[in-house]
Amino acid sequence: MTKNKHLYVHIPFCNNICYYCDFTRCKYNEDLVEKYLDSLQFELSQRVDNFDIETIYIGGGTPSSLTELQLNKLLTMLKPYTNSVIEYTFEANPDSLTLNKIKLLKQFSINRISLGVQSTEQRLLKLMNRQHDQTMVEEVINNLNTMGIHNISIDLIYSLPTQTMDEWKNTIDETLLLDIKHISLYSLTIEENSVFNKKGYSNLDIDIETDMYFYAIETLNKAGINQYEIANFAVEGYQSKHNTAYWNYNDFYGIGLGSSCKINENRFDNTTNFIKYFNHNFIDIDYKLSTSDNMFEMVMMSLRMKKGLDKNLFKSRYGFDIDIVYQEQIKANVKKGNLINSDTNLKCTDSGLYILNTILEEFLLND
Numbered sequence: 001m002t003k004n005k006h007l008y009v010h011i012p013f014c015n016n017i018c019y020y021c022d023f024t025r026c027k028y029n030e031d032l033v034e035k036y037l038d039s040l041q042f043e044l045s046q047r048v049d050n051f052d053i054e055t056i057y058i059g060g061g062t063p064s065s066l067t068e069l070q071l072n073k074l075l076t077m078l079k080p081y082t083n084s085v086i087e088y089t090f091e092a093n094p095d096s097l098t099l100n101k102i103k104l105l106k107q108f109s110i111n112r113i114s115l116g117v118q119s120t121e122q123r124l125l126k127l128m129n130r131q132h133d134q135t136m137v138e139e140v141i142n143n144l145n146t147m148g149i150h151n152i153s154i155d156l157i158y159s160l161p162t163q164t165m166d167e168w169k170n171t172i173d174e175t176l177l178l179d180i181k182h183i184s185l186y187s188l189t190i191e192e193n194s195v196f197n198k199k200g201y202s203n204l205d206i207d208i209e210t211d212m213y214f215y216a217i218e219t220l221n222k223a224g225i226n227q228y229e230i231a232n233f234a235v236e237g238y239q240s241k242h243n244t245a246y247w248n249y250n251d252f253y254g255i256g257l258g259s260s261c262k263i264n265e266n267r268f269d270n271t272t273n274f275i276k277y278f279n280h281n282f283i284d285i286d287y288k289l290s291t292s293d294n295m296f297e298m299v300m301m302s303l304r305m306k307k308g309l310d311k312n313l314f315k316s317r318y319g320f321d322i323d324i325v326y327q328e329q330i331k332a333n334v335k336k337g338n339l340i341n342s343d344t345n346l347k348c349t350d351s352g353l354y355i356l357n358t359i360l361e362e363f364l365l366n367d
């Protein structure tokens with residue numbers, strides 16, 4: 001059995017709450033962070049039993065909201081797991097990633113930064129309650145490059161309430177002026193628990209959202225930042241190894257509040273309750289997926305990638321040929337021009353990728 005080589009670590013604290021956000025997070029509080037890091041250390045020692053981790057992703061929340069001292073504590077506890085690490089990602093917001101923190105990250109071998117930029121338009125940043133501006137973004141990117149961290153990813157959001165196509169085009173164009181290797185796009189859905197919802201904002205028209213998505217694909221591909229997954233784009237060689245492990249439906253550890261972990265057919269969802277977490281009651285839901293659930297999950301994750309699903313990997317994992325398990329769905333969707341089925345891979349066409357959820361509904365009917 002291959003060992004689990006991927007580790008996600010959740011830091012749920014943020015200096016500031018964005019109006020669109022519905023993630024597991026809370027406002028930064030020094031005492032809470034201290035207690036949290038202690039529990040995290042305990043969870044790590046109890047639940048992560050492989051030290052040969054290849055990818056680590058510290059996400060949030062906003063991991064860069066931690067002070068230098070707290071960051072030092074976090075990175076020191078993770079150090080024993082980093083001997084074989086090839087991609088070590090740290091999520092940050094431009095307003096809290098200081099030069100000293102970057103130096104610390106470098107010292108602990110972090111080699112990839114995922115930066116929450118979201119937009120380059122000041123009006124929209126204000127609407128979202130983001131605390132940075134484009135000058136800060138440029139400064140952080142400059143500092144990262146100076147410190148030798150060149151693998152930089154930027155998150156952008158589109159389909160924001162009141163956002164115009166021109167504002168989206170500006171954001172894409174201005175982002176392309178920065179020296180970055182990877183872009184992740186998020187189409188905003190106004191979630192029930194977000195401030196946007198409480199303020200009465202509604203989603204943008206679906207036609208504008210579609211235009212924004214296709215504009216981004218065309219422009220980024222032309223600039224050599226190629227789409228390799230529904231919402232992710234990279235310069236060749238800079239595709240996220242950690243996220244690709246999720247999309248290949250590999251196993252992964254997940255520690256921290258609200259994180260998930262997959263080990264073979266077992267899934268573990270962590271609690272989102274601080275009190276339970278501080279009492280070391282880490283796992284909230286623990287369940288076993290059937291083979292047919294697992295086969296569907298692998299299809300669902302792998303079809304997100306442009307290269308699609310590795311048919312040999314599917315067979316080696318589940319003992320079944322995907323062409324037989326999903327014979328009807330594959331045939332029908334190839335005929336409709338949604339899927340391409342070769343000897344080695346099953347993948348979406350460009351138009352199929354956009355309606356992946358509809359395709360997956362048909363695969364789900366197999367149960």
Ligand code: SF4
Binds near residue numbers: 017018022025093116
């Ligand atoms: S979007 Fe990110 S930075 Fe903003 S509140 Fe949510 S987790 Fe925090």
